[in-house]
Amino acid sequence: xxxxxxxxxxxxxxxxxxxxxxxxxxxxxxxxxxxxxxxxxxxxxxxxxxxxxxxxxxxxxxxxxxxxxxxxxxxxxxxxxxxxxxxxxxxxxxxxxxxxxxxxxxxxxxxxxxxxxxxxxxxxxxxxxxxxxxxxxxxxxxxx
Amino acid sequence: xxxxxxxxxxxxxxxxxxxxxxxxxxxxxxxxxxxxxxxxxxxxxxxxxxxxxxxxxxxxxxxxxxxxxxxxxxxxxxxxxxxxxxxxxxxxxxxxxxxxxxxxxxxxxxx
Numbered sequence: 001x002x003x004x005x006x007x008x009x010x011x012x013x014x015x016x017x018x019x020x021x022x023x024x025x026x027x028x029x030x031x032x033x034x035x036x037x038x039x040x041x042x043x044x045x046x047x048x049x050x051x052x053x054x055x056x057x058x059x060x061x062x063x064x065x066x067x068x069x070x071x072x073x074x075x076x077x078x079x080x081x082x083x084x085x086x087x088x089x090x091x092x093x094x095x096x097x098x099x100x101x102x103x104x105x106x107x108x109x110x111x112x113x114x115x116x117x118x119x120x121x122x123x124x125x126x127x128x129x130x131x132x133x134x135x136x137x138x139x140x141x142x143x144x
Numbered sequence: 145x146x147x148x149x150x151x152x153x154x155x156x157x158x159x160x161x162x163x164x165x166x167x168x169x170x171x172x173x174x175x176x177x178x179x180x181x182x183x184x185x186x187x188x189x190x191x192x193x194x195x196x197x198x199x200x201x202x203x204x205x206x207x208x209x210x211x212x213x214x215x216x217x218x219x220x221x222x223x224x225x226x227x228x229x230x231x232x233x234x235x236x237x238x239x240x241x242x243x244x245x246x247x248x249x250x251x252x253x254x255x
Contacts, residue, residue, distance in 0.1 A: 016167035041197075041228065048199050052166050100237040106211055108204035111236055115200055118235055 005029060010069040012051075014059040014086075019051045022069055026082070029071045033080055034141045042119035043082075043139055049112035050084045050135050058086025058133055079121070080139045090133035093125045145172050146194065149180065155187040155252045156180050161194030164202030173202075177209050181216040188213060189251040193224030203236060210241060223251035 008029050012018040023044050030040055051067060059065035068085040097104050099111045117123055122138040146161035158180070164173060180188060190209065195202075206222070213220040223245045225233070233239040245251035 019166070045197075045199055048165065052199075052201070105237060105241055106207055108208045108211075109200075111200040111203055114236070115232075 006073050006075060008071040011066050013063045014055045014061050014065050014067060015063055016052065016055055016061070019048050019055070022051050023048055026071065029073065030080060033073050035080065035139060046116040046119045046137055047082060047084070049116050050137065053112055054084055054086035057091065058088030060088070078141050080141070082137045083134050085132055085134040087131055088133050089131065090125065090127050147172065147176050152252045155189060155255055156185045157189045157191060157248055157252060159191045159194065163197040164195055164205060165197060165199045166201035173205050174208060177212065181212060181218055186218040187255045188218060188220045189223050189248055190220060191223045191248040192226065192229055195226065195229060198229055198232065203232060203238065207238065207241070219255070221245065221251045221254065223248040
């Protein structure tokens with residue numbers, strides 16, 4: 001993959017085994033972007049969580065539906081942006097249970113979005129018309 | 145994902161390696177642990193020293209291991225955590241749920 005790659009678009013069908021491939025592409029994409037290897041691991045985890053959510057909850061593992069991943073690394077910019085789109089209707093992002101609360105600690109699910117919020121600098125949720133739900137992860141280079 | 149099970153007296157030591165992520169290692173870990181619980185094992189140590197990557201589903205499996213063990217009257221302790229897993233347990237406050245040890249030997253002796 002060229003070192004000066006500024007944008008990478010991937011479209012994958014809704015199969016969980018493809019998340020590994022998305023992670024690998026992300027690692028290649030940020031390799032020369034000034035993000036430290038340790039931070040890359042945490043962001044890779046965040047991307048896995050977002051892609052898995054898109055496949056499981058957005059597209060309900062319907063293989064005819066796609067997940068679109070757009071990675072942007074603008075020249076001279078201070079940040080790397082990754083947007084992950086599914087074909088679902090989204091969810092109420094303000095009403096997610098806090099997995100660190102005592103009553104939720106023993107729940108096996110519900111930590112994905114929480115982890116994403118810990119490891120990237122900004123998280124934005126976007127609805128698009130007529131359908132589709134996206135999550136945008138922004139990573140500032142100066143924090144990397 | 146790699147697994148091997150070693151008996152240390154009445155303690156079952158499960159050495160886990162590789163990735164514990166959604167769709168790959170998570171189900172295998174659950175099955176292996178259930179096997180031990182169904183055989184009546186009551187003291188279990190999960191040695192996570194060779195786990196290279198874990199995601200929220202993997203953390204969920206650790207929680208499920210803990211709750212399944214409790215239902216079977218057994219106890220699960222964690223040993224040999226990598227820095228990343230240790231950080232994840234802290235961030236998610238799961239460090240308040242699990243007993244963790246620097247080495248598998250320490251975990252085995254703690255029962």
